[in-house]
Amino acid sequence: MALSTHTTTTGFLLPSIHSAPPFFTQQPHPSSLSIATEQWIQIILKYSRHRRLFTIRVEDSETTGHDWDEVLRNERINRKVLPSYLSYILAQMVSQKLAAYEPPKQDRSVLIYWRLPEEWAEVLHEWVSSTGHLNTIMTFYEITDPPIESPLSGLPIPLLRQAITILSKTNRAQIIAIADGEGVRFFPSTGKA
Amino acid sequence: MALQRYTKSVDGTIPIQALMYNDEELISTQDGIGIYDGLQKSLDHQSGIVHVTSQRLFYIDATKKASRSFSLALSHVSRTDYYAGLFSSSPKVTLHLSIEDPASEEPSGFGSWECEVCAYRNPPGLSPSAARVCALCGVPRSLPAKSASSASSEVPQPNIDSSFPTSASTSALPQRFRKPSSISCPACTFLNHPYMQTCEICSTPLPKASGDHTYIEAKSAPTTRPTTPGLNDNDIGSKMLKLSFRKGGDKVFYTALKRSLKGRAWEITPSNAGTNGARSGISGIMQAVETNAQNRDTDMSNALQDLEALMVKAKDMVRLAAELNERLTASSTTTANDPYSSVLSSTPTEPEEATFIRSSLSQLGLQMENTPVTLDMMKDEREWMEQLARELASILQGSEKVSSSSSSGGMMKKRGIIALDEVWGGWNRARGVALIPPSTFLEVIPHLPAFTNPTITSRTLNSGLAVLHTPPYSRAAFAARICGLLALAGPKSTTEIAQEEDITIGLTVEMLIIVEEDGDVCRDDGQSVIQEKKGDILVLGEVNWWANLFIGYTWDGQE
Numbered sequence: 010m011a012l013s014t015h016t017t018t019t020g021f022l023l024p025s026i027h028s029a030p031p032f033f034t035q036q037p038h039p040s041s042l043s044i045a046t047e048q049w050i051q052i053i054l055k056y057s058r059h060r061r062l063f064t065i066r067v068e069d070s071e072t073t074g075h076d077w078d079e080v081l082r083n084e085r086i087n088r089k090v091l092p093s094y095l096s097y098i099l100a101q102m103v104s105q106k107l108a109a110y111e112p113p114k115q116d117r118s119v120l121i122y123w124r125l126p127e128e129w130a131e132v133l134h135e136w137v138s139s140t141g142h143l144n145t146i147m148t149f150y151e152i153t154d155p156p157i158e159s160p161l162s163g164l165p166i167p168l169l170r171q172a173i174t175i176l177s178k179t180n181r182a183q184i185i186a187i188a189d190g191e192g193v194r195f196f197p198s199t200g201k202a
Numbered sequence: 203m204a205l206q207r208y209t210k211s212v213d214g215t216i217p218i219q220a221l222m223y224n225d226e227e228l229i230s231t232q233d234g235i236g237i238y239d240g241l242q243k244s245l246d247h248q249s250g251i252v253h254v255t256s257q258r259l260f261y262i263d264a265t266k267k268a269s270r271s272f273s274l275a276l277s278h279v280s281r282t283d284y285y286a287g288l289f290s291s292s293p294k295v296t297l298h299l300s301i302e303d304p305a306s307e308e309p310s311g312f313g314s315w316e317c318e319v320c321a322y323r324n325p326p327g328l329s330p331s332a333a334r335v336c337a338l339c340g341v342p343r344s345l346p347a348k349s350a351s352s353a354s355s356e357v358p359q360p361n362i363d364s365s366f367p368t369s370a371s372t373s374a375l376p377q378r379f380r381k382p383s384s385i386s387c388p389a390c391t392f393l394n395h396p397y398m399q400t401c402e403i404c405s406t407p408l409p410k411a412s413g414d415h416t417y418i419e420a421k422s423a424p425t426t427r428p429t430t431p432g433l434n435d436n437d438i439g440s441k442m443l444k445l446s447f448r449k450g451g452d453k454v455f456y457t458a459l460k461r462s463l464k465g466r467a468w469e470i471t472p473s474n475a476g477t478n479g480a481r482s483g484i485s486g487i488m489q490a491v492e493t494n495a496q497n498r499d500t501d502m503s504n505a506l507q508d509l510e511a512l513m514v515k516a517k518d519m520v521r522l523a524a525e526l527n528e529r530l531t532a533s534s535t536t537t538a539n540d541p542y543s544s545v546l547s548s549t550p551t552e553p554e555e556a557t558f559i560r561s562s563l564s565q566l567g568l569q570m571e572n573t574p575v576t577l578d579m580m581k582d583e584r585e586w587m588e589q590l591a592r593e594l595a596s597i598l599q600g601s602e603k604v605s606s607s608s609s610s611g612g613m614m615k616k617r618g619i620i621a622l623d624e625v626w627g628g629w630n631r632a633r634g635v636a637l638i639p640p641s642t643f644l645e646v647i648p649h650l651p652a653f654t655n656p657t658i659t660s661r662t663l664n665s666g667l668a669v670l671h672t673p674p675y676s677r678a679a680f681a682a683r684i685c686g687l688l689a690l691a692g693p694k695s696t697t698e699i700a701q702e703e704d705i706t707i708g709l710t711v712e713m714l715i716i717v718e719e720d721g722d723v724c725r726d727d728g729q730s731v732i733q734e735k736k737g738d739i740l741v742l743g744e745v746n747w748w749a750n751l752f753i754g755y756t757w758d759g760q761e
Contacts, residue, residue: 012751014758024759030693030726031748037715041724044752055760082732089732 017079021059024048027080033088035097049090049098050107056080058123063165064111066118070095111167120168129168130175132160134182137195146185146192205239205247205443208278208299214262214271218253221273223329226467227256230458234449237261238294240442246270252445254459256467257329259297274443275330277468284456293452295459297443317341319395320487329468339487342397385409402484590638591649597632598625598670599654614658619675619705619713622647622660622668663712664719681717688723688749695746714747724750 012025026032026048036042053065062076069077070092082089090098099119102108111120124132133152136159137143153164161169173193176182185192212221218228230253237247246263247270253260257277263270280300287293314326317336324337335342384393385408387401400407447455598620600612613628614620630637638646650670651657659676662668673679687702688694694702700710717723726746 022760024757026751026755027759029748029751030730030746031724031751033730034725034727036724036752038718038721038724038750040721041750041752044755048752048755048757051757052759059760084732087732088726088730091727091730 015085019060019079021056021079023080024052027052027083028086030086030088033083033090033094035091035094046098046101050102050105052080053098053102053121054107054123057121061163062121063163063168064118064120065099065108067092067096067099068117111165120165122168126168126171127175129164129172133169133172134176134195134198136161138197143195143197146187146194148187148190148192152193205237205244205272208443209261209272209274211269212260212271212273214267218260218262221260222255223257224325224327225329226258228253229256229462230254230455232447232449232451232455233264234447234451235261236292236446236448238444238446241444247272249448252455254455254462256462256465259459275468276463277466279463282456282459282463284452287447287452293447293450295445295447295452295456297445299441299443315343317343319397338490340490341395587646587649588653590642590646592653594625594629594646595650595653595658597629598650598658614670614672617705619669619671619709621709622670625670663709664715665712667709667712669709675713677716677720680713681720681722684714684717684747685722685749688747693726693746693748695744697744699747721750721753723747724752 012028014025015023015028017023026045032045032048036045056077056079057063057065060076065077069075070081070090073082081095096116099108100116102121103110103116103119106122106125108119108121110116111118137147140155140159149166149169152161153166153169154162173182173184176195177184179198180196181198182193182195185194218231222228231251233251235250235252237244237250239247246266247261249265250261250263250271253262254276257275259274259276261272261274274297278299279297281298283296283298285294285296314323315333316323317339319341320336320339322336322338324333328337333343383396385396385398386393387404387406387408389406390401390404392401392403394402394408398408445455596612598612598614600615613625626638626640626643629643647660647670651659656672658670658672660668660670661675661677669675674683684699687699696707696710696714699714700707703710705713714723718725724747726748728744728746
């Protein structure tokens with residue numbers, strides 16, 4: 010009966026509650042439900058940070074062979090999360106601003122904020138200044154897919170756009186229309202420096 | 203001879219009431235009667251019962267009811283004579299029968315038929331006169347037309363040709379066999395059925411149709427008939443029957459017979475014959491339907507009155523039994539208290555009688571200790587409720603007396619929880635006839651804890667199902683027990699818990715949901731099982747119940 014933690018093949022340490030079958034059922038009792046949902050959100054956030062995953066979809070609970078297998082299913086106790094429950098968990102994440110529906114106006118897939126957009130903005134600005142790209146115009150592609158692996162590699166464009174918007178509010182970035190789409194120019198942080 | 207010609211044999215084993223037509227009335231009955239056929243004793247009919255009805259005279263033979271009984275239509279009787287009897291000769295009544303050949307009468311009076319105007323199916327069992335017209339629309343039955351056509355089939359064409367001059371037959375034939383045509387109303391030109399006397403639309407009197415005339419002719423003059431009565435015209439004996447009253451009762455019977463003959467019920471077409479003109483047609487049908495409904499109403503209310511009267515009588519009987527019982531108890535106590543009487547009189551027989559009476563009372567369902575408590579036995583409403591509660595308690599838990607004598611205890615002897623509907627049904631079954639309405643039952647429930655040990659209380663589950671339960675099944679006790687069970691034995695499925703608790707699965711689910719509401723357990727839904735095929739069968743688990751493992755859980759996964 011003793012529940013134990015489990016390390017997945019990708020090296021992620023799952024909490025012990027993930028081995029309890031009731032964890033995979035949407036509990037009718039409100040306080041049990043809120044505790045269980047809180048734990049699920051923790052797992053999803055930590056796992057997405059571990060794997061650098063940015064999206065999760067309700068369909069992921071119905072199919073196999075994707076990035077979320079290890080979390081949404083537990084073959085050892087023969088349990089999986091039902092789509093209805095996952096949908097509820099995602100809705101909770103969105104309401105807690107830990108995720109956003111992406112694309113907007115639907116509720117089947119979300120963009121996970123394992124770093125909040127504000128945090129991403131800081132990371133972005135730090136990376137730009139450390140690589141000496143201040144005052145130059147960069148394309149989105151140059152940021153999300155640089156030749157050298159960076160903290161921003163693979164960042165989804167909507168999230169990047171949010172980060173840039175946050176920076177532009179403090180006059181540290183400016184979106185510029187260029188020939189083949191959009192570019193961005195960063196400025197040194199005036200407030201601090 | 204007269205017997206053969208005028209009477210019809212009936213099956214005397216059938217009760218007389220069933221032999222009569224619906225509109226016939228039994229007037230008098232006399233037994234010990236012998237029959238004279240003409241002037242001779244009829245040897246086969248020497249002892250029997252004779253019934254006079256408004257339409258007929260029945261002779262039911264005493265020995266061979268089935269074969270020797272007969273009926274005689276009073277319409278054949280033209281005159282009666284009474285002979286008071288002398289010395290050994292019994293009183294006799296002579297019935298002089300009319301010449302008219304009875305064989306031509308009486309179409310099939312029994313057997314249902316359909317009116318060809320309104321398609322109403324007339325019920326069987328009406329007297330011949332009543333059966334002549336449709337009971338619903340009052341239009342005469344078209345039977346004679348049938349008899350005419352049957353006559354035509356019986357009598358071959360050549361025969362007529364030979365017996366009549368050809369000219370006459372040609373003129374007669376088309377007239378005789380022509381179908382009666384509809385009558386056009388002189389006022390509104392509506393084509394009425396030939397049997398209508400007034401127009402169905404505007405009630406204008408209709409002219410007689412020519413077809414009508416031919417049909418009468420066809421009826422009254424079949425070719426073969428006239429010779430038959432003529433054969434024994436001079437034979438007086440062939441036209442009379444005598445009833446010999448071997449056991450008296452002749453005078454009463456004769457007056458009844460006279461009255462019946464005077465009434466001439468066979469000539470009166472159904473009771474509403476007086477209004478026959480107005481009755482036919484659509485308004486007539488409506489009227490008939492209305493009267494039918496009214497009659498049914500009165501019949502029904504009469505029947506219900508009878509039932510009420512019976513219930514009143516039953517109440518009296520219960521009261522009587524109660525009194526008797528009290529008196530018995532009183533007498534037995536006095537005899538027991540009085541040492542002299544117990545010594546002096548040979549009392550052993552008395553208690554025996556008393557117990558006999560008591561036991562027969564109980565066999566009648568009137569045993570006093572067990573009589574259901576009824577409202578009128580209690581003066582006070584509160585007391586009535588409490589008495590009911592006491593009675594219910596004894597049914598649920600078994601009274602001391604009952605449980606000691608018989609093996610069957612109360613309904614909740616072995617069960618700690620029981621649905622309310624089952625209790626209500628069981629209680630009413632135990633009460634027998636004095637049933638408790640649900641409203642009263644619900645009023646009794648709150649009084650129950652006072653009369654039960656262990657206390658039985660009621661409780662309504664989430665689905666609205668109300669139950670009665672003993673303390674172990676109260677909300678807290680049950681939750682504690684389930685938690686203990688799960689902590690000890692690990693997770694359990696609903697079925698396992700139901701088995702453990704020995705209650706139904708449905709009830710278990712209800713109870714567990716309440717425990718879950720308290721946050722003491724959590725569920726593991728079988729739907730979350732990764733669907734696996736074992737063999738060819740898709741395995742779906744049921745709900746398993748776990749002690750609540752979320753409360754107090756802290757994160758122990760990856761930081």
